[in-house]
Every structure is written in structure tokens, then in C-alpha cells.
Amino acid sequence: MVSWLLLASLVLRCAANFGIPSSNATVDVKAFNVANFSATLPGVLVQPVLPGHETIQLPLHAFLVEHTATGKRFMFDIGTRNDTANLPPSVASLFASGVYSAQPFKPITVLLEEGGIPLNSIETVYFDHIGDMSKFPNTTGLVIGPGTNRSLYPEFPDSALQASDFAGRNVTELDFNHTDLTFSGLPALDYFGDGSFYLLNTPGHLVGHMTALARVTPSTFIVLGADTVHHPGQLRPRPKFQHAYPCPTELLEQSKTSVSTDYFWSPDTRTGMFHLPSRAQPLLSIPDLPDSADVNPVAARVSLDKIAEFDAHEDFFVVLAHDESLVPVLPYFPKSLNAWKEIKDQVLWGFLNETNPAYRFGP
Ligand SMILES: *[C@@H]1O[C@H](CO)[C@@H](O)[C@H](O)[C@H]1NC(C)=O
Ligand SMILES: *[C@@H]1O[C@H](CO)[C@@H](O)[C@H](O)[C@H]1NC(C)=O
Ligand SMILES: *[C@@H]1O[C@H](CO)[C@@H](O)[C@H](O)[C@H]1NC(C)=O
Ligand SMILES: *[C@@H]1O[C@H](CO)[C@@H](O)[C@H](O)[C@H]1NC(C)=O
Ligand SMILES: *[C@@H]1O[C@H](CO)[C@@H](O)[C@H](O)[C@H]1NC(C)=O
Ligand SMILES: *[C@@H]1O[C@H](CO)[C@@H](O)[C@H](O)[C@H]1NC(C)=O
Ligand SMILES: *[C@@H]1O[C@H](CO)[C@@H](O)[C@H](O)[C@H]1NC(C)=O
Ligand SMILES: *[C@@H]1O[C@H](CO)[C@@H](O)[C@H](O)[C@H]1NC(C)=O
Numbered sequence: 001m002v003s004w005l006l007l008a009s010l011v012l013r014c015a016a017n018f019g020i021p022s023s024n025a026t027v028d029v030k031a032f033n034v035a036n037f038s039a040t041l042p043g044v045l046v047q048p049v050l051p052g053h054e055t056i057q058l059p060l061h062a063f064l065v066e067h068t069a070t071g072k073r074f075m076f077d078i079g080t081r082n083d084t085a086n087l088p089p090s091v092a093s094l095f096a097s098g099v100y101s102a103q104p105f106k107p108i109t110v111l112l113e114e115g116g117i118p119l120n121s122i123e124t125v126y127f128d129h130i131g132d133m134s135k136f137p138n139t140t141g142l143v144i145g146p147g148t149n150r151s152l153y154p155e156f157p158d159s160a161l162q163a164s165d166f167a168g169r170n171v172t173e174l175d176f177n178h179t180d181l182t183f184s185g186l187p188a189l190d191y192f193g194d195g196s197f198y199l200l201n202t203p204g205h206l207v208g209h210m211t212a213l214a215r216v217t218p219s220t221f222i223v224l225g226a227d228t229v230h231h232p233g234q235l236r237p238r239p240k241f242q243h244a245y246p247c248p249t250e251l252l253e254q255s256k257t258s259v260s261t262d263y264f265w266s267p268d269t270r271t272g273m274f275h276l277p278s279r280a281q282p283l284l285s286i287p288d289l290p291d292s293a294d295v296n297p298v299a300a301r302v303s304l305d306k307i308a309e310f311d312a313h314e315d316f317f318v319v320l321a322h323d324e325s326l327v328p329v330l331p332y333f334p335k336s337l338n339a340w341k342e343i344k345d346q347v348l349w350g351f352l353n354e355t356n357p358a359y360r361f362g363p
Helices: 002-016 089-096 108-114 239-244 249-258 297-311
Strands: 027-039 056-067 073-076 100-102 122-126 141-144 171-173 186-190 197-201 210-217 220-226 316-320
Touching: 027 108, 027 210, 056 316, 089 100, 186 297, 210 297, 220 297, 239 297, 297 316
Parallel strands: 073 122, 122 141, 141 171, 220 316
Antiparallel strands: 027 056, 027 100, 056 073, 186 197, 197 210, 210 220
């Protein structure tokens, strides 16, 4: 028994070694919540959809990444433009028809400038959500993931991108084929060349979808999860996660009756009495219906499985673009997210709390 435990802890420690080269170079990460979207077709984003949960709330997170050594600035995602009618029709129509709605909000370009961050100080942008790139000076470069579909509206009527998203600036399509860095199975590129900030190849949501690994102290990291999934319940719980972060007692007690056993099951669940510890997979899944928000749900699930390894480890904090459970608790700009270790324990299970805006597991 003892030797088995030793072996298990050894295995855990080996798994904890993601192959990330050691470095003392860091970045400072600051989060924005550009807007709170409400979407009326949650089934394209998450499954299952329970009665009473026919809408889903989606914050739009954007991240300012500042390289500590040089002050260079990188925007990881930029939310969306607030003049939604000027998005290409395939997206604008979703706002016009009310599938997406939001209270008036300021675009990230305004939030940055009001926060004392001149746009011409942003060296590079990566976007998964299409803000108004034309507001950035043409000295701001753009990086895109491998194979990103650059077909533009109006030549391609159903495209979500238009010329102004790329025009007049350097666009660099990253190539992960020749990197020898692989963390948790994810090919990585060392963006600043000193181990402070890595872009990760995580296709599935889109071809060329990327996430990032930001080193905020020599040994702690923020995983910018972008649209790997749209809800923390698609990431959690998994066995390794439950082992590392057991559900707080009060919430565990609550989940017995707050999680509907008509929709969720596990080996030790009985009708009307959900048993969380024996649940071996996340509560929510990535839809593979024809209208799924993910272009390749199979690839998206593999990328998710890889990202989930970080989620279960004490030195990593995964922040998704649309993680509604974080909105009440995340320190937002101008605060830094670097001290995330102070909040990780409190926020991980928030999505399961009936009073949390991300809760969607029971009537
Ligand atoms: C990081 O800094 C520590 C303390 O100065 C030093 O011992 C270590 O070698 C450094 N590591 C790297 C990878 O530079
Ligand atoms: C989003 O919602 C949160 C929580 O209700 C609120 O604090 C925040 O101001 C909202 N943000 C925007 C841009 O509307
Ligand atoms: C968009 O943001 C600008 C700048 O803050 C503001 O003037 C405008 O009213 C906003 N529009 C919408 C539709 O929210
Ligand atoms: C684009 O990139 C090239 C090569 O890195 C550089 O020489 C040029 O100045 C850049 N142009 C702009 C507008 O930043
Ligand atoms: C690229 O996007 C356009 C516009 O949405 C679409 O018509 C086309 O099929 C896409 N190409 C690929 C290879 O997915
Ligand atoms: C960038 O903008 C400047 C000033 O508007 C312009 O002179 C220059 O031609 C632009 N560069 C590119 C690559 O479009
Ligand atoms: C990278 O490899 C993929 C798969 O083999 C290939 O389709 C793609 O063209 C390669 N990209 C580059 C830039 O060579
Ligand atoms: C649910 O969240 C609320 C607000 O943060 C908190 O007061 C309450 O204790 C939480 N409930 C459980 C069961 O954790």
C-alpha cells in the first residue's frame, strides 16, 4: 500500500513536469472584461442545456500582457467592437436578431486609452474575438495561428472577418511545425524568446485557435484559455482536478440536490442524489451538433484535454475568455492577475454554486 502511494506520488510529480524550460523572465498579466454578453442559443456552446437555462452569460475577457524586462506590450484577445452593426453580416445579424445582446460597453481600445495605455504602445495583438483592429496604429502587429482562415467578407459572404481586421499592418502567421517545445502535448512558441510568454497551438474552436502560457513568477503561470471552451463546467471536474482541489464540503453537500440527476450521472449517483466525487468527466461537453460554435469539435476536445492538465496543477491558473464564474471575483485592470494563487482555491468550484452566475446544472 505504502509503495503504491509512493509510486502514485512519483507519477503525479512526473506529470507535473510539463517540460517548460526554467526561466526567471516574467510577464505581468492584466485582465479586462470588455462586455457581458447574453446568448440565447447556449446549445451551440455547451451541452446539455437544462430547462430554465436557455440563455448563457458570456463575459468577454481581454488580456494585457506586459513583458517585465522590456515593457513590451501584447494584447491577448481584444473582446469585440461595440458598433456591432459594422461587423460582417454573419456576426452582425446575431446581434440584430437578439441571439447576442449586451448593455452598451466601451471597446477595448477605449478602455486601454482611458487606463493610460496608449494604443501605439501595443506591439502585437492576437485576436480570437474580433475587435476593431483599425483603431490600432499600423505599427501594432498582428499574430494569427497556423491555417487561420483569412477569407474576407464581402468576397466570402459568410466570413466573420473583413479587410480592416488585417489592413496596413504586419500579420504574422505562426508556424508550430518546427518548434521543439511541447507542454502537455501542446506545441509552444517562446514569444519574447526568454521563457516569459508562450503561445500554444490549440486548434478546434477555429483552425489556428491559440492559447497562451504566461509566466508570472519563475514558477507560476497563467494559462490564457481563450475559447478552448465557453464554460468552466466543460473543463471540470476531472479525476486529477478533484484529487488536487477537492470540492469544498458545503458545495459538495449542496451539489447532491442542486445538480439534476436527469441530466448528470456518475457511478455512485442515485436518482435525485448526485455524487460529485465519482464523476469522472466534466459536467458539460463541447457540442458536436452541426451548428456547434467549434469548427472541429473532435480537435477542440483534444485541445481541452491537454489544457485540463494545467487546470489540475497548483502552479497554473486557467482563465477562459468567457468564464462567467470568474466575473464576481477576478481582479480586473488596473489590478494585476499575477497574484492569482491567492484566489485559485476560492474560484475553481464557483461554477457549481447555485448563486454563481455560471451555475446551470439544475432547475
Ligand atoms: C533564476 O534566479 C535564481 C536566483 O537568482 C538563480 O539561482 C537561477 O539560476 C535562475 N534561473 C534561471 C533559469 O536563470
Ligand atoms: C459585467 O458584469 C459585472 C457583474 O455584474 C459588472 O461588474 C461589470 O461592470 C459588467 N461589465 C460591463 C462591461 O458591462
Ligand atoms: C461605443 O464606445 C464609444 C466610446 O466609448 C461610445 O461613444 C459609443 O456610444 C459606444 N457605442 C455603443 C453602441 O455602445
Ligand atoms: C513589419 O515587419 C518588418 C519585418 O519585421 C519590419 O521591418 C517593418 O518595420 C514592420 N512594419 C510595421 C508597419 O510595423
Ligand atoms: C473559410 O471561410 C469562408 C468564409 O466563412 C468559408 O466560406 C470557407 O469555407 C472557409 N474555408 C475553409 C477551408 O474552412
Ligand atoms: C502606416 O500609417 C502611416 C501614417 O498613417 C502611413 O504613412 C504608412 O504608409 C502606413 N504604413 C502601412 C504599412 O500601411
Ligand atoms: C505544418 O504542418 C501541417 C501538417 O503537416 C501542414 O499542413 C502545414 O502546411 C505546415 N505549415 C507550414 C507553415 O509549413
Ligand atoms: C456560494 O457563493 C456565495 C457568494 O459568493 C457564498 O456566500 C456562498 O457561501 C457560496 N455557497 C457555497 C455552498 O459555497
